[in-house]
Amino acid sequence: LVRQDDIGDAPGPAKKNASWVWGHELEVFRGQAVEVYSKWMSDYGSLFKIRAALFHRDIIVLGDHAAVQQILADTLTYMKTPSFRPIIANIIGKGLLWAEGEEHGYQRRLLSPAFTPESVMEMANDMSECAEMFEDTLTNLVLMNGGSVTLNIVPYTSHCTLDIIGRVGFGHDFRNGKSTEAQEITASWNNLVNIGMTFAGFLAPIVLRAFPLIMSIPLKSIQAQGEVREITRKLAQKLIEDGSHSEKRKNILSILLTTKSDSGGLSKSQIIDNISTFTMSGHETTAGTLNFTLLELARNPQAQERLREEVRQYGGAISYDQVSKMEYLDAVMKEGLRLHPAFPLAERVAMKDDVLTLSKPIKTKGGQILTSFRVKKGQVFHIPYMAMQTNPNVWGENAAVFKPERWLTPCALPPRNELPRGWSNLVAFSDGPRTCIGYRLALFEFKIILVTIIRTLEFRETDYKVTQKISPTLQPVVDGRGGVLPLHISIAPQA
Numbered sequence: 001l002v003r004q005d006d007i008g009d010a011p012g013p014a015k016k017n018a019s020w021v022w023g024h025e026l027e028v029f030r031g032q033a034v035e036v037y038s039k040w041m042s043d044y045g046s047l048f049k050i051r052a053a054l055f056h057r058d059i060i061v062l063g064d065h066a067a068v069q070q071i072l073a074d075t076l077t078y079m080k081t082p083s084f085r086p087i088i089a090n091i092i093g094k095g096l097l098w099a100e101g102e103e104h105g106y107q108r109r110l111l112s113p114a115f116t117p118e119s120v121m122e123m124a125n126d127m128s129e130c131a132e133m134f135e136d137t138l139t140n141l142v143l144m145n146g147g148s149v150t151l152n153i154v155p156y157t158s159h160c161t162l163d164i165i166g167r168v169g170f171g172h173d174f175r176n177g178k179s180t181e182a183q184e185i186t187a188s189w190n191n192l193v194n195i196g197m198t199f200a201g202f203l204a205p206i207v208l209r210a211f212p213l214i215m216s217i218p219l220k221s222i223q224a225q226g227e228v229r230e231i232t233r234k235l236a237q238k239l240i241e242d243g244s245h246s247e248k249r250k251n252i253l254s255i256l257l258t259t260k261s262d263s264g265g266l267s268k269s270q271i272i273d274n275i276s277t278f279t280m281s282g283h284e285t286t287a288g289t290l291n292f293t294l295l296e297l298a299r300n301p302q303a304q305e306r307l308r309e310e311v312r313q314y315g316g317a318i319s320y321d322q323v324s325k326m327e328y329l330d331a332v333m334k335e336g337l338r339l340h341p342a343f344p345l346a347e348r349v350a351m352k353d354d355v356l357t358l359s360k361p362i363k364t365k366g367g368q369i370l371t372s373f374r375v376k377k378g379q380v381f382h383i384p385y386m387a388m389q390t391n392p393n394v395w396g397e398n399a400a401v402f403k404p405e406r407w408l409t410p411c412a413l414p415p416r417n418e419l420p421r422g423w424s425n426l427v428a429f430s431d432g433p434r435t436c437i438g439y440r441l442a443l444f445e446f447k448i449i450l451v452t453i454i455r456t457l458e459f460r461e462t463d464y465k466v467t468q469k470i471s472p473t474l475q476p477v478v479d480g481r482g483g484v485l486p487l488h489i490s491i492a493p494q495a
């Protein structure tokens with residue numbers, strides 16, 4: 001029997017196992033990033049229901065790519081939730097990532113010229129210079145320590161990507177992470193990451209969902225978010241003062257500053273908030289993906305060697321054309337983004353009643369088969385991007401294994417009709433009108449940095465056990481500390 005019904009009877013984990021106050025959400029929080037959702041997805045399929053914390057209406061966890069695509073395409077019906085938006089506002093301000101509706105459309109159109117393929121190509125020199133400073137720093141540390149060193153790679157990668165967004169986005173020099181602003185950004189972000197992993201971090205979004213006005217109540221994690229914002233706001237003020245009297249090429253800052261004078265343009269606080277938004281989302285995301293990809297390469301010496309061989313075929317400065325030709329590099333990057341997306345989970349709420357169509361029918365607890373289902377206004381969805389990209393029912397038994405070759409072998413990928421339509425059939429950059437505006441920049445800088453360091457340096461795994469948590473982006477965790485990823489680094493042997 002195929003019919004349309006609402007989702008009251010959807011499958012899902014037993015209610016008796018949910019906490020009275022925290023629902024199933026505490027269990028999800030305590031696991032590694034989307035670990036529990038992945039397990040439930042294999043137990044109950046690509047649509048299931050969980051009990052929400054603080055007596056909120058049940059949450060639908062949705063991994064069906066067609067229904068997810070429908071949600072991401074319709075940004076007027078499905079918006080970011082009341083528990084998610086205040087947190088974005090608090091960390092990076094009310095910029096593009098926060099805006100909804102017409103305001104979002106306006107800001108998006110305004111800022112898009114900074115991210116065209118041509119604009120990104122022009123960033124190659126700045127990116128290469130920053131990547132070379134990163135390579136020099138690591139090489140010096142290796143040499144100073146007698147030929148090899150074990151270090152936490154996280155701050156070094158962050159400094160490199162912060163340097164890049166500073167230069168290409170704002171014409172600002174963070175001096176390889178040494179400037180006061182860079183140090184303050186790193187320290188406040190690190191604090192936020194670690195507080196976010198505690199119970200206070202769990203509490204913040206669910207309390208906000210229940211009582212959206214609670215921002216004024218001194219929750220520790222909310223204060224830590226505010227700290228990051230204060231620091232980037234201070235930087236933004238400085239950039240506006242410096243930038244207004246110098247001629248710069250078209251970058252994020254110059255676009256923002258030109259709009260100020262237009263009638264109906266952005267207000268000063270929207271400009272400041274967008275500088276904060278791009279400073280943070282423009283560097284922590286790429287750095288995170290790079291860190292985990294380096295870990296995968298450290299764990300897979302053969303893949304690392306194959307990548308190095310490919311890179312060494314090209315000498316000297318790295319151009320856009322050169323990186324575009326490196327096929328294995330491209331496969332390594334896709335695999336890194338598939339297994340470790342910086343945003344492992346998205347939350348959306350339905351603003352009105354709707355009907356979502358599924359790519360594969362599901363069976364309700366009562367035995368009905370649904371090919372589509374009715375959504376009620378106010379329904380909250382969790383879309384676990386990371387679980388979708390590592391779902392063994394779609395990606396096969398080795399779904400969780402780092403295997404760049406799958407991108408290069410004919411027929412090794414799942415059939416297209418089982419995958420989302422986003423970049424490379426992944427959802428790492430989301431999809432639809434809110435797909436990551438910086439994805440071209442991210443892909444190019446990712447490749448330039450990886451090429452630059454992998455040609456001279458060798459990365460090996462250490463004995464530390466690295467796990468993954470969402471706080472607020474995907475973080476490596478060692479012994480309970482977030483933002484820690486030890487790697488063993490030495491000079492790579494010449495071929």
Ligand code: HEM
Pocket residue numbers: 096097098108165277278281282283285286289341342343346427428429430433434435436437438439441442
């Ligand atoms: C590997 C690196 C990156 C990944 C995996 C990534 C991923 C994402 C994802 C999944 C979203 C959608 C978030 C949501 O809907 O809640 C997003 C949005 C966004 N990203 Fe990225 N991102 C990356 C790099 C960057 C870079 C380098 C920039 C800027 C230079 C950037 C700026 C933004 C902004 C401003 C948005 C909001 C776009 C909108 O809502 O219209 N991201 N990103």
